[in-house]
Every structure is written in C-alpha cells, then in structure tokens.
Amino acid sequence: QVQVVESGGGLVQTGGSLKLSCVVSGRPFSGYAMGWFRQRPGKEREFIATISWTGGSTAYSDSVKGRFTISRDNAKNTVYLQMNSLKPEDTAVYLCAASNQEYISPNTGSYDYWGQGTQVTVSS
Numbered sequence: 001q002v003q004v005v006e007s008g009g010g011l012v013q014t015g016g017s018l019k020l021s022c023v024v025s026g027r028p029f030s031g032y033a034m035g036w037f038r039q040r041p042g043k044e045r046e047f048i049a050t051i052s053w054t055g056g057s058t059a060y061s062d063s064v065k066g067r068f069t070i071s072r073d074n075a076k077n078t079v080y081l082q083m084n085s086l087k088p089e090d091t092a093v094y095l096c097a098a099s100n101q102e103y104i105s106p107n108t109g110s111y112d113y114w115g116q117g118t119q120v121t122v123s124s
Contacts, residue, residue, distance in 0.1 A: 002026035002113045006096045009118030012086055020081040020118060022096030027113075029077040033099035035111055036070060036081045038092035038120075045095070047106040049081060059104050064090075086122045093117035 008020040022034070035050040049060045049070040058070055069082040079096060097111035105111075 004096050004098055004113050004115035006115045006118040009120045011121045013123050016086050017084045020094055022079045024077050024098050030074045033104050034079040035097045037095045040092040050104040052104050053102045057104050088122050088124045091122050094120050
C-alpha cells in the first residue's frame with residue numbers, strides 16, 4: 001500500500017518561513033517526479049512546485065517562484081518544500097503528490113498518489 005505523508009505545516013506570521021516534508025512509502029521513490037499542490041477553501045487544487053526524479057529539473061507556479069524551493073532526498077524517500085517570505089494568501093492545505101512519470105508536470109492527472117495534506121496558515 002502506497003502512503004504519502006506530509007508534515008511541517010503550522011501557523012506563521014507574514015514574512016516567515018516553513019519547511020514541509022513528504023515521505024513516500026510502498027513504492028519506489030527514485031524514478032518518479034514529485035509535486036506539491038495547495039488547496040484553499042472554495043478553490044480548485046493549485047499547482048505549486050514539481051521536481052524530477054533526479055532533482056535536476058524543477059518548476060514553480062508564478063505565485064511562489066522566488067519564494068519557495070522544492071528539493072528531494074532519494075535516500076530518505078522524502079521531498080521538501082521550503083517556503084520563505086510567506087504571505088496571508090499562501091494560507092492553504094498543502095498536498096504532496098507522487099507522479100506516475102519521471103518528468104516534471106504541473107497537471108494533477110500526472111500524479112497517482114496523494115497525501116492528506118498539511119495546513120499552513122499565515123497570519124497578517
């Protein structure tokens with residue numbers, strides 16, 4: 001059984017930082033891209049960042065580019081999302097997703113396995 005488990009969310013003030021972690025178990029981690037998405041109440045799931053299985057390719061949404069950094073440690077089956085200069089509009093449930101391919105993609109259909117999410121709240 002594949003499990004995707006996020007951690008690291010919490011409450012932070014505007015301008016602060018958080019680092020999210022996501023551990024995948026139950027299937028090979030190397031060889032597949034990973035992604036981070038977020039969902040705000042009443043809105044569609046939004047792409048945030050993606051990383052190739054080697055870590056050599058990354059992509060970000062315009063809303064977080066320059067503030068967020070995605071990385072991975074294949075030895076630990078873990079992908080990270082470092083979030084800096086947080087804004088109130090970054091408040092959302094952040095979801096980690098495991099892709100069904102090695103290449104990066106911003107599309108939810110490219111991801112087979114999803115975590116339950118971790119809440120990030122940025123106070124003004």
